[in-house]
Amino acid sequence: MPRRGHSLLESLVVLALIATLASLLIPAVQNVRSSADRTVCMNNLRQIGLAIHTYHDAQRQLPYARLCPAPWRNGSDPLCNNLPSPNNVHRAE
Secondary structure (H helix, E strand, C coil), rough: CCCCCHHHHHHHHHHHHHHHHHHHHHHHHHHHHHHHHHHHHHHHHHHHHHHHHHHHHHHCCCCCCCCCHHHHCCCCCCCCCCCCCHCCCCCCC
């Protein structure tokens, strides 16, 4: 009479094989993620560079570097009051 089911040993072997294959696959997925993050970062830097060049072409000067208000402090950085305002800077034309 033929068997109808799987033994416990067969099930454990199949689970061990699946776990081994998954452990081989996880580092590859992490490498792909880090590569995608690196590509996104490089694209963002490229876009910032293009924006600065476009601003320079239109205004004949580089954009004013303003650090305040600090968005991570909801604009309540006490050092912001000591920095010059972009409206008070004389532009060379």
